[in-house]
Amino acid sequence: MQMWKPFFCVLAVVSLGGVGCDSKPALDVVPASGTVFYDNQPIEGVTLTLVPQEGVKGRGGYAVSAADGTFKFQASPEAEGVVPGKYLVLFQKYTMPDGSPIPPGTSAADANFSNELSEVYSQPDQSPIYTTISDAGESDLKFELTARPQRRL
Structure with a gap:
């Protein structure tokens, strides 16, 4: 029995090390998706x-629109969806200075990227666009951007 004591001690420590560890996100997220339009x-x-606006837990979310303008928000690379609540929404579309798409593998240090959208959409103190994600999630969010946006007053 004496030789088994170290084995049981190591087993106990390893077993307890996993207590409280879970691959589930720390905050409950719900699906949120939609379409973004420009003109x-x-x-x-x-x-x-x-x-996130006042009262929303977590760090918010992000997405990138596909060719048809559709997107799905995620809270992190591992968590598809976001915490329910009210959010300010910011938008950016980076391209090369000539307007062409950024080539794969190009870093910001290698190119002078340009945001094709009005700066109003990317500035937290100017963006006029908010959305609320319900406790059930959202599948039909629709954001309509224009070449001449109105600044938030």
Whole structure:
């Protein structure tokens, strides 16, 4: 029995080390998806960022729009969906200075990226766009951006 004591001690420590560890996100998230438009046309390559407003737990969420303008928010690379609540929404679409898409593998240090959307959409103190994600989630969010946006007053 004496030789088994170290084995049982190691087993106990290893077993307790996993207590409280879980791959589930720390906060409950719900699905949130939709479509982004620019001057009434679906737009590809827009990065959407959710900035939590008062009372919303967590860090918000992000998404990138597909060719048809659709997107799905995620709270982190491992967690698809976001915490329910009210968010300010920011939008950016980076391209090369000539307007062409950014080549794969290009870093910000290698290129002088340009945001194709009005700066109003990317500034937290100016963006006029908010959304609320319900406790059940959202599947039909619709954001309509224009070449001449109105600043938040």
